[in-house]
Amino acid sequence: MPHIENNEEFKGLNVNDGVEQPPIINPYRKxxxxxxxxxxxxYVEGIISGNRTILSQAVTLVESFLPEHHAVxxxxxxxxxxxxxxxxxxxxxxVPGAGKSTFIxxxxxxxxxxxxxxxVLAIDPSSERSKGSILGDKTRMEELSVAQNAFxxxxxxxxxxxxxxxxTRESIVLCEAAGFNTIFVETVGVGQSETAMHSxxxxxxxxxxxxxxxxxxxxxxxxxEMADGITINKCDGNNIEKAQLAKVQFQNALxxxxxxxxxxxxxxxxxxxxxxxxxxxVWNMVLEYIRFTxxxxxxxxxxxxxxxxxxxxxxxxxLRTSFYNNPIIEKLLTQYELKVNNNELTSFAAxxxxxxxxxxx
Amino acid sequence: MPHIENNEEFKGLNVNDGVEQPPIINPYRKxxxxxxxxxxxxYVEGIISGNRTILSQAVTLVESFLPEHHAVxxxxxxxxxxxxxxxxxxxxxxVPGAGKSTFIxxxxxxxxxxxxxxxVLAIDPSSERSKGSILGDKTRMEELSVAQNAFxxxxxxxxxxxxxxxxTRESIVLCEAAGFNTIFVETVGVGQSETAMHSxxxxxxxxxxxxxxxxxxxxxxxxxEMADGITINKCDGNNIEKAQLAKVQFQNALxxxxxxxxxxxxxxxxxxxxxxxxxxxVWNMVLEYIRFTxxxxxxxxxxxxxxxxxxxxxxxxxLRTSFYNNPIIEKLLTQYELKVNNNELTSFAAxxxxxxxxxxx
Numbered sequence: 081m082p083h084i085e086n087n088e089e090f091k092g093l094n095v096n097d098g099v100e101q102p103p104i105i106n107p108y109r110k111x112x113x114x115x116x117x118x119x120x121x122x123y124v125e126g127i128i129s130g131n132r133t134i135l136s137q138a139v140t141l142v143e144s145f146l147p148e149h150h151a152v153x154x155x156x157x158x159x160x161x162x163x164x165x166x167x168x169x170x171x172x173x174x175v176p177g178a179g180k181s182t183f184i185x186x187x188x189x190x191x192x193x194x195x196x197x198x199x200v201l202a203i204d205p206s207s208e209r210s211k212g213s214i215l216g217d218k219t220r221m222e223e224l225s226v227a228q229n230a231f232x233x234x235x236x237x238x239x240x241x242x243x244x245x246x247x248t249r250e251s252i253v254l255c256e257a258a259g260f261n262t263i264f265v266e267t268v269g270v271g272q273s274e275t276a277m278h279s280x281x282x283x284x285x286x287x288x289x290x291x292x293x294x295x296x297x298x299x300x301x302x303x304x305e306m307a308d309g310i311t312i313n314k315c316d317g318n319n320i321e322k323a324q325l326a327k328v329q330f331q332n333a334l335x336x337x338x339x340x341x342x343x344x345x346x347x348x349x350x351x352x353x354x355x356x357x358x359x360x361x362v363w364n365m366v367l368e369y370i371r372f373t374x375x376x377x378x379x380x381x382x383x384x385x386x387x388x389x390x391x392x393x394x395x396x397x398x399l400r401t402s403f404y405n406n407p408i409i410e411k412l413l414t415q416y417e418l419k420v421n422n423n424e425l426t427s428f429a430a431x432x433x434x435x436x437x438x439x440x441x
Numbered sequence: 442m443p444h445i446e447n448n449e450e451f452k453g454l455n456v457n458d459g460v461e462q463p464p465i466i467n468p469y470r471k472x473x474x475x476x477x478x479x480x481x482x483x484y485v486e487g488i489i490s491g492n493r494t495i496l497s498q499a500v501t502l503v504e505s506f507l508p509e510h511h512a513v514x515x516x517x518x519x520x521x522x523x524x525x526x527x528x529x530x531x532x533x534x535x536v537p538g539a540g541k542s543t544f545i546x547x548x549x550x551x552x553x554x555x556x557x558x559x560x561v562l563a564i565d566p567s568s569e570r571s572k573g574s575i576l577g578d579k580t581r582m583e584e585l586s587v588a589q590n591a592f593x594x595x596x597x598x599x600x601x602x603x604x605x606x607x608x609t610r611e612s613i614v615l616c617e618a619a620g621f622n623t624i625f626v627e628t629v630g631v632g633q634s635e636t637a638m639h640s641x642x643x644x645x646x647x648x649x650x651x652x653x654x655x656x657x658x659x660x661x662x663x664x665x666e667m668a669d670g671i672t673i674n675k676c677d678g679n680n681i682e683k684a685q686l687a688k689v690q691f692q693n694a695l696x697x698x699x700x701x702x703x704x705x706x707x708x709x710x711x712x713x714x715x716x717x718x719x720x721x722x723v724w725n726m727v728l729e730y731i732r733f734t735x736x737x738x739x740x741x742x743x744x745x746x747x748x749x750x751x752x753x754x755x756x757x758x759x760l761r762t763s764f765y766n767n768p769i770i771e772k773l774l775t776q777y778e779l780k781v782n783n784n785e786l787t788s789f790a791a792x793x794x795x796x797x798x799x800x801x802x
Contacts, residue, residue: 253787302666332690333693391789396757417749417752420748426519426611427748428751429519
């Protein structure tokens, strides 16, 4: 597992495991970080020189819930910022069963063979329960997990969507500063994580399956309209005809949507991640989009918008959390919801009564 | 203009004008309300007895920016709540040019002729500038504006989207308590007002035009997925074939979307509002939806969810407004945005620095 060589932390834990483990749930590992007592400069220099062990420790720091880690992490990220940004950030989503892991293995290996440095991250707020439900299935990433120039890190393993997303976004900065020029961000296709992902990637790829029935029911409404490209996976064997038909159907549907702000018309391709067919075509679509948006200025514009978005999103989330996590408000909220439900109080009166109580606390 | 008969306020102002005028910008009218000094009970009794003049004054009260009006308005709404809710709330949107006014005239007249009591409201946060840009075009609502059982009220004429939407939602309560059993809420199809409208209506109708080109570019991404039904308007003359084709295209596209929470498969119809063709078909689609969702329980569930949504939305908006309208924060915000843009500060660090300053104010 070349990408974590010299990483003493892992020895004896997961010797044959190229996939990073969610670190927070591993108390042993946390104590090791403390022991080493790296300074901010140690972290920054290590990252910029491309030291994977230190990168991995810095990501652990970003993911930590300890306040003392948080302060150090913020300084490290800030010092890495000038070295970050020079990458293609690809968001990948699709319902469970669409073949995301196999697709990441196929596209990731393809890129690594071309000499790209690839970091694979994830946003999965549910991963606490499942202990890393995505990017955890190493059996489907056999090749990629041992590739010299790949760095795979499962989703931060706990917390609110906002918290998890923040950590993933900050890890992007660290990975880019460490020299990774291609970043994959994976998410699960069934929740709000797509909006968070959409706000941190350059290209939003939706993996779909052929068929207009049950297969599509898992994906949330609104996600299709975020996609810069769709690939119909499992276009192999008996499924080729169905996948080709689905391609046409999606293409027609996308034409009914208004043009995205980027000026780019979303494209649909077919591929077989399992058979490694047409993987290059998917990547060419991404590259074409990058060229197109760099030329018309949208690429930089979007990245700046995303930075602003996260600033405002962080503020909004903090304001909301302070209110809703207040123990007095928490208790009253159910009462007021009931009053609203029973038509005893308007939604607006209930809101203002709660706000008045909050202000006087 | 039967629906505002006995309304002395209007005499000499808009004698031949069945459409209510945005009242806030009319100082004369405000002073008249003060003079009458109706009590909360006067308002409530008047509304419940179906007195249009008093209903109209109560809506004016809801729309007022004066704090003393606000308190009275809230009491009136609360007392009307037990009499409200017994209606069909239809949201109507579409890009400018889709023929919304003509459609409302056609469907509204159709319903009035059937003996329904119809109130037509609007959400248009831009109406301050245009002094009521929607529902202002009376020439297209000649019939409806003189119908005995129709009550037409333009959008509240100023403020944030949240504020305008709140006023429209509260006006729905008043209209229902006054005996209107059909409520139209119109919006413009080009902004976030659809999300607000979606959160206050039972059925979301999108008016589209045939053609997959420029006509569609005006409508915002994500709106199509909110629709419970689409009607392709202007299906008349030379346009019939194109409209029929568009119907099939939209139907196919909608099949690619996942099933909405309601369990209802969105339908597509064609109509000509101008020629008054197939207007009944559109209404039958709405009725079918109401029957369907009342049977499976979604109708009540959604209304309760909407009430909760507005409580939380009001809280969130207040928390945000308090922060962003703080003069010190307002000044610093631009500075911090710039630092984030220049990669001097991460989005998260900037947010937390601003929040720390805010907490110490």
